[in-house]
Amino acid sequence: MKFSKWLGLSAALMVTVAFANPAEAAKCGNNSAGFEAWVQEFKAEAAKNGIKPSVLDNVFSNVHYNVPTIRADRGQHSFKLSLDAFMKKRGSAGIVSRGRAMLKSNAALFNSIQSRFGVSPGPLIAIWGMETGFGSYMGDQHTLSAVSTLAYDCRRTAYFTDQLYAALKLVQAGTLSVNSTGAAHGEVGQTQFLPKNVLLYGVDGDGDGRINLAGSKADALASTANFLKGHGWRAGAGYQPGEPNFGAIQGWNAATVYQQAIAIMGKQIEGH
Numbered sequence: 001m002k003f004s005k006w007l008g009l010s011a012a013l014m015v016t017v018a019f020a021n022p023a024e025a026a027k028c029g030n031n032s033a034g035f036e037a038w039v040q041e042f043k044a045e046a047a048k049n050g051i052k053p054s055v056l057d058n059v060f061s062n063v064h065y066n067v068p069t070i071r072a073d074r075g076q077h078s079f080k081l082s083l084d085a086f087m088k089k090r091g092s093a094g095i096v097s098r099g100r101a102m103l104k105s106n107a108a109l110f111n112s113i114q115s116r117f118g119v120s121p122g123p124l125i126a127i128w129g130m131e132t133g134f135g136s137y138m139g140d141q142h143t144l145s146a147v148s149t150l151a152y153d154c155r156r157t158a159y160f161t162d163q164l165y166a167a168l169k170l171v172q173a174g175t176l177s178v179n180s181t182g183a184a185h186g187e188v189g190q191t192q193f194l195p196k197n198v199l200l201y202g203v204d205g206d207g208d209g210r211i212n213l214a215g216s217k218a219d220a221l222a223s224t225a226n227f228l229k230g231h232g233w234r235a236g237a238g239y240q241p242g243e244p245n246f247g248a249i250q251g252w253n254a255a256t257v258y259q260q261a262i263a264i265m266g267k268q269i270e271g272h
Contacts, residue, residue, distance in 0.1 A: 028154040032065040038152045055172045062178045066145040072184035079255040086257040095129035099269040117225035118235025122266030135190040139183035147186035166195035189213025190220035201227040
């Protein structure tokens, strides 16, 4: 089931993510052996932190240790490439070419987004192209299994436990299906938002009163602009390395080559 089938978050929805007491935290692991025991421990914690037992039962009856997620998490070798090699591997020339066409055919949308958030279209289009090929492929991994696996895994337990609580809040609110699919780390939609970012930055871009980050490019792009604004984007300032808005792009992805690629492609898409 694609993200567009389940994410219908009201633009007015405000959700507070619960955090487990570290002293009560379920024990992490580095392989599948302890996953089922972790699930039982985590369910007990989550129930104490405001997640309904019926929601937890429903979610975790569908969750499994997701090997493709661990494989992807351990295999992000492209971020170790040089900038030129990274851009070539990710098809930057094609993204720029198609991105220019997208800018032209969606001029009214990008003008509206820039007026609302102050974010210029180039970086938004570059992110859109890099993340999902402009919405053409958003992932086929079971979202809740991916996030649960990474919450259990010892490498980034705290970070993904936070994401798991956000996903559970979305399920509890009726906005996330237990069968939803997305990318290997639990990202969803046309620009690949993690669950907590849906809560923090998801906005209605097409005016239908709902947030649909997969089915609506307007919602996805407006939400991405809102993310960048939330990370310090200043209207009218530059976004190349060393300029004020590059810091907002750094907030999108921790990899230096990715940040630089977004800035470079954004500038090329805008024709500067």
